[in-house]
Amino acid sequence: MLLSAKWIMPVNGDPIEDGSVLVRSDKVEALDLRATLVRSFPDEPEIDFQNAVIMPGFVNTHSHLEYSVFGRAVEPSSFTSWILQLIKRSRQLSLEDWENSARLGASLSIKSGVTCLGDIVSRGPGFNVLCESGLRGIGFAEVIEMDTARNDDVMATLSQRVEGWQEQCAGSLVKVGVSPHSLYTVNPLLLERLGKWAKGHALPVSIHLAESREETAFVRDGRGGLVGEYREFLGWDHFPLRATGLTPVRYAEQLGALDGVIAAHCVQVNAEDMAVLKDRNVAVAHCPRSNSFLRVGNAPVADLLGHGISVGLGTDSLASNEDMGLLGEMKHIYLAKSKNKDSAQAFTPRKIIEAATLDGARALGMDDQIGSLEEYKEADLIALKLSVRITSPNELFEYCVREACKGSVIFNMVGGNILFHQRKSVGKDRV
């Protein structure tokens, strides 16, 4: 099938005006001028999106599909008050509620142009939904446990869960990973064990890291907002507190919990931390709108990029974001950078688009398969309609980060399957 549009944006190279992409089975076979491909493949069926851009699908490097039901109902007075509220509301949901919630998240993701997710799965139903959704991704089995006496049980349960999921997703577009939630919800001995275990089983790992000032105070000083009411509510107040004197990044490194992980947020990081992140081959899932909503600060993205660290974009969940798409994250970065010169230089419109696609794929270790439109890469691509006539690549980059919104998405294809076309969900149809 030929997919044609006014612009094709491969991301790894310059945009093609009046171009087409040839998709055969699950792969991109060619991209070129439309006239050339129509001449070479005269019998090939074609969808011509006309005034639109065809580009690689967005890679959401940090999401929680299961949390989609929550919505940003209450403005948080602090990070701790938000997370407490989330836990309280979580306890009212049945497994069926979690599944419906994840289904909502997957559907919203598809309509927003996301084709691949690094999704944190807390309860389990989210993994089934991810596998059935037609989306590509990694489902990270989340671990939360502060009681060291339970570590053996936790590892046994995790091992069983991961094995079951691997069987379930064999042959699908979904892989299994592990996510120790954070330094303030997983005990240090378990973090050490998880790091070694994941490495031994070659599983990708994702962790929330250096998100809030409360986390830094908890790790470094053994005090702050994550100590009092929070620990009491969770029944963790009798577990010993440690003032490590270290930043979250340094502490995670000391526990062996950092090598090659995808670290979500990384807001509270200094220059020394960034050198450690680079040294340990950590990729950052940058979640600008969630960070802004939770008022945890701005991640030093220009510096992270300056250190050569892979930075992908993430929405986090609908408990701290307004939608599940990356166009909103891109626009947020674009608007914020006008106030910050360093960030403006590091994050040009073209670079923002790369962060949402190819860099995100790199962060998830999938850039050999997806993230750009290249011959023999997977056919994970989307079309965004353009509301104005665009005459140059630079105008196109600028339009995509400034003007495009989730309503601009008119087509979503993952591995050659059309998941969404012209505002109609069509299920998994092979082209």
Ligand SMILES: [Zn+2]
């Ligand atoms: Zn998160």
